[in-house]
Amino acid sequence: MTRGDLPFIDEYRNERMVLAIAGQIREISTLQISLMEVCGGHTMAIHKSGLQAFLPENIRLLSGPGCPVCVSSQQFVDHAIAIGRVPGVILTTYGDLVRVPGSVSSLEKEKGKGVDVRIVYSVLDALELASANRKKKVVFLGIGFETTAPASAAAIIQAGKQHLQNFFLLSAHKVMPPALETLANTDTQIDGFIAPGHVSAITGYSIYRKLTELYQRAVVISGFEPVDILQSILMLVRQIEARQFSVENEYTRVVRAQGNPMAQELMEQVFTRESAEWRGLGWVPESGLYIAEEFAAFDAAKQFKVRVPERRSPKGCICGEILIGKKRPSDCPLFSSVCTPVNPIGACMVSSEGTCSIFYKYHA
Amino acid sequence: MGYGQRISIHHGNGGVHMKRLISDLFIRFFENDVINEQSDSATLKVSGQHIAFTTDSFVVDPLFFPGGNIGSLAVCGTLNDLAVSGATPLYLSAGFIIEEGFSIRKLERIVISMAREAKRSGVKIVTGDTKVVNSGKCDKLFINTSGIGQVEPKYLPVSSGSKVKPGDKIILNGAPGEHGMAILQARMNLNFRSGLKSDCASLYPLIKRVLKASDRVHFLRDATRGGVATVAHEIASKCNVGVDIDEARIPENTDVRAMCEILGFDPLYIANEGKLVMVVDASDADSVLHAMQKVKTGKDAAIIGEITSEMKGKVILKTRSGGKRILDELIGDQLPRIC
Structure with a gap:
């Protein structure tokens, strides 16, 4: 196959469809509303x-804290660097994290100085690396939400089965529901959420019930193509205009009401939930996935006794407020002057799903 | 801002970091009237003749990949740098840095490919150099090729782009991204099932045909590292014009697009080794297109955009879904997204 449409993609980018849905939104939308796209993938697609x-001017889109790289704390990068400097360690990570500045360095800079940092496409690649290099200690830097956490859990279980004693996970995995609740409690106006499609594929609908029932916010689970997102916005506008809130699913080709029970089970088995630090939101109770005692042998945080330097936060960076939709990149004094993708100060400028990076790339 | 304390991998990716290293270090100290032009080939005047001169080093990993090998790449790459300067390529040199223990059989296969590519384009490989380094001191094999060619005076402007003007059409000879994705697939064992091949090819025959078909070709560039987007930026900044690109009109390879969608890449930034971006006067665009479509390397050629007088220095992409956005310069390497 060399030419032709990509099924499940091109029909969702169709210009005529986009115009038709946009027309419907304009027709029914009367209120001044703010919608938050939680996931960085949505921000990017938009x-x-x-x-x-x-979109009509009365609909404002806010970018939320759904970029795993961006919400991972500086301390996590510092911790990873400290472990990477231990002789015999191979750090493995998903791509974007390598450029995120810690307090004084980044994984990319450390790589230039000789720390063995390798980008992998799947945690299972890290597992394979450990299996092929028994004399090395392979540490996987686990970031991401319900989307990536089950794979990390599966890797740990697999490592146990293979009796691998040189595979470790440094977990900064997080779960979404507590963060969404925190957002609903902030003073930022958010009338509805464009809910993350791939997180929902794992969790199902139930995690959003509190938002619709208790907090009276509209929620639509959305796919990642332009037609998906506009359709979701249309569904949100309908809910808000009618003041009838429920969890609706636009992404029916991927998301089921009950989610993926096998993945949920894996997470439950390997991780425990405790308070975790999010850039922007601070410490959010029950939002961090930590490796359960039973699997402590694979827990890099426990197996490597390293000193993590005290954090030094970049002055003037408002990443935190941008991550919760309170401010926009253009409100930041550093944006596009001091902080650019070539010389990122805050994490939001690093990741391809970071709000600042996206604004810089497509609007600056 | 300078180029930093240490060389990072981004200093070699064709994007902003590399540009800065070249201008702030190499050009700053080598400074002269020729290098300041910063073209793919230097154009020299020797005894009344215009000579194009260029060099390129090849360090591709793996050495053999679907659609070519380091040898065919080393010849085509330098030929293409000459050809896009409007030159008729004449002579090449070949330097080999070989790691101790490297298979002679493989070396032979590589050299045979080089000879074949050179012959196909009517150039001679006339001088060379061989170095062997201790095991571990280089990665199997690196090749450098340099080349010279002759430029007819009327083709001198295609290298500088001095005739590019609003209204001109932008033509691309085929689907972007094949080389980069074929290499990635071979390197990463991604286990995608596809027939994807590198587009590695000499563009000289195509360019010769194009220049014969029209006297109004205003700019030629092979889109290698940094992809088509990087060339579009070069046109916008070098010629101080706006560049409009229409995503729906870009030729595409479905395998490349599918892999890019999965990994979160944009084919417009992926490396090519046989893709040509041209700026042609609007009145000749169709005849150039027809001439191109008769050659294998140009059969999928399409008009993908236009030079404008608005948004000077910027590249604007009209997306498939009808929106418009800035097509940015490549900054870091494209990284796979995680969710």
Whole structure:
């Protein structure tokens, strides 16, 4: 196959569909509303396809804290670097994290100085690396939400089965529901959530019930193509205009009401939930996934006794407020002057799903 | 801002970091009227003749990949740098840095490919150099090739782009991203099932045809590292014009697009080794297109955009879904997204 449409993608980028749905939104939307796209993947899709041009002015889109790289704390990067400097360690990570500045360095800079940092496409690649290099200690830096956490859990279980004593996970995995609740409690106006499609594929609908029932916010689980996102916005506008809130699913080709029970079970088995630090939100109770005592042998946080330097936060960076939709990148004094993708100060400028990076790339 | 304390891998990716290293270090100290032009080839005047001169080093890993090997790449790459300067390529040199223990059989296969590519384009490999380094001191094999070619005076402007003007059409000869994704697939054992091959090819035959078909070709560039987007930026900044690109009109390879969608890449930034971006006067665009479509390397050629007088220095992409956005310069390497 060399030419032709990509099924499940091109039909969701169709210009005529986009115009038709945008027209319907304009027709029914009367209120001044703010919608938050929680997931960085959504932020990216919106800006990459130039969707904002199709929305009426009374609908404001806010970017949420759904970029795993961006919400991982500086301390996590510092911790990873400290472990990476231990002789015989191979650090493995998903791509974006390598450029995130810690307090004084980044994984990318450390790599230039000789720390063995390797980008992997799947945690299972890290597992394979450990299996092939028994004399090395392979540490996987686990970031991400319900989307990536089950794979990390599966890797730990697999490592146990293979009796691998040189595979470790440094977990900064997080779960979404407590963060969404925190957001609903902030003073930022959020009338509805474009809920993360792939997190929902794992969790199912239930995690959003509190938002609709208790907090009276509209929730639509959305896919990642322009037509998906506009359709979700249309569904949200309908809910808000009618003041009838429920969890709706636009992404029916991927998300089921009950989610993926096998993945949920894996997470429950390997991780315990405790308070975790999010850039922007601070410490959020029950939002961090930590490796359970039973699997402590694979827990890099326990197996490597390293001194993590005291944090030094970049002055002037407002990443935190941007992550919760309170401020926009253009409100930051550092944005595009001091802080650019070439020289990122805050994590939001690093990740391809970071709000600042996206704004810089598509609008600066 | 300078180029930092240490060389990072981004200093070699064709994007912003590399540009800065070249201008702030190499050009700053080598400074002269020729290098300041910063073209793919230097154009020299020797006894009344215009000569294009260029060099390129090849360090591709793996050495053999679907659609070519380091040898075919080393010849085509340098030929293409000459050809996009409007030159008729004439002579090449070949330098080999070989790691101790490297298979002679493999070396032979590579050299045979080089000879074949050179012959196909009517150039001679006339001088060379061989160095062997201790095991572990280089990665199997590195090749450098340099080349010279002759430029007819009327083709001198295609290298500088001095004739590019609003209204001109932008033509691309085929689907972007094949080389980069074929290499990635071979390197990462990604286990995608596809027939994807590198587009590695000499562009000289195609360019020769194009220049014969029209006297109004205003700019030529092979889109290698940094992809088509990087060339679009070069046009916008070098010629101080706006560049409009229409995503729906870009030729595509479905395998490349599918892999890019999965990994979170944009084919416009992926490396090519046989892709040509041209700026042609609007009145000749169709005839150039027809001439191109008769050659294998140009059969999928399409008009993908236009030079404008608005948003000077910027590249604007009209997306498939009808929106518009800035097509940014490549900054870091493209990294796979995680969710």
